[in-house]
Amino acid sequence: MSSMWFAVLSSNEVRRKPVGVRRLGRDLVFWRDSLGKVYALEDFCVHRRARLSAGKVINDRIQCPFHGFEYDGNGRVRLIPALGKNYKVPDRFRVNSYPVYEKNNIIWLWFGEGEPEKEPKFFDDIDEDFAYAEFRELWNVPFPRAVENQLDVMHLPFVHRTTIGRGNRTLVHGPVVKWIDEDSFIFYVFNEVDRGQRVKRPEELSGEESRVYLEFIFPNLWQNHISEGTRVVAFFVPVDRQKTMIYLRFYVKMTGLKPVDSIIARLSMPLNRIILHQDRRVVETQERDIRKDVLVQGDLPIMEFRKRLYKEKKLIDFLFGGGQ
Ligand code: FES
Ligand SMILES: [Fe+2]
Structure with a gap:
């Protein structure tokens, strides 16, 4: 199960x-x-x-x-x-x-059927030595929209043009999605400036890894592996069918001194907030129902998420069913 x-x-x-x-x-x-x-x-x-x-x-x-x-x-x-x-x-x-x-x-x-058989999974590579700072906010978007925004590698040069999407890398090779177990996958990003080159299919990139990569643990944990010592972690919590609480943590293990790392984490929160609000501005305009979307190759991590999502009948009933 x-x-x-x-x-x-x-x-x-x-x-x-x-x-x-x-x-x-x-x-x-x-x-x-x-x-x-x-x-x-x-x-x-x-x-x-x-x-x-x-x-x-x-x-x-x-x-x-x-x-x-x-x-x-x-x-x-x-x-x-x-x-x-x-x-x-x-x-x-x-x-x-x-x-x-x-x-x-x-x-x-x-939220499963029956009783839990194993404990929840967190990211193995974030240990107790990391300090973190956190903020949370309520978004007026359904759960899948909130998750998929963070699996979206194509939006960077548009939504985050002034922050993490600088450099106009609009061309999206792959991306490469690698499942680790039945609930978690890593995805690697290979975005480039469009000079007329051909877009590579994920198979052509298999085995290649990008320096920055992301990880998702179904149903709702996400990590951006920025470097060994700095990570952004988010969890997306369905409040009801229409609203999602976003928790965002910035984890730091840089100086060997946790109190100092903690200050660094806190100082980086304003930027993280700006980035998240760049997302929010657009994501809250999306039609709520994901089922009419027409996806392209760059949406691969989103497709993989949906494959996994559609296996969960109880969750699907909650998200799309007639009740509630
Ligand atoms: S004791 Fe809870 S409503 Fe009466
Ligand atoms: Fe974003």
């Missing part, structure tokens, strides 16, 4: 107080027990539907602010105060709970 862990939050968003967020079309409450373990439950109390995220955590349970029902991490009500502490709460007093996993300061939410 494929792993359908969605990176949905940055760890620092869930502190001592419960937080209510909308993710994948669901209203969820995230909270931590006294050991710091994270839980995700449906945000509406089973009793009369108050928001659990407006409540608080006591004794490793989340307490509804309305009549004090207490829930454990599995979503079961363990105490109904009005019925007394010796009352045995029937099983029907429960809300949905969702498996979560936390590492690399990211919280993942399970």
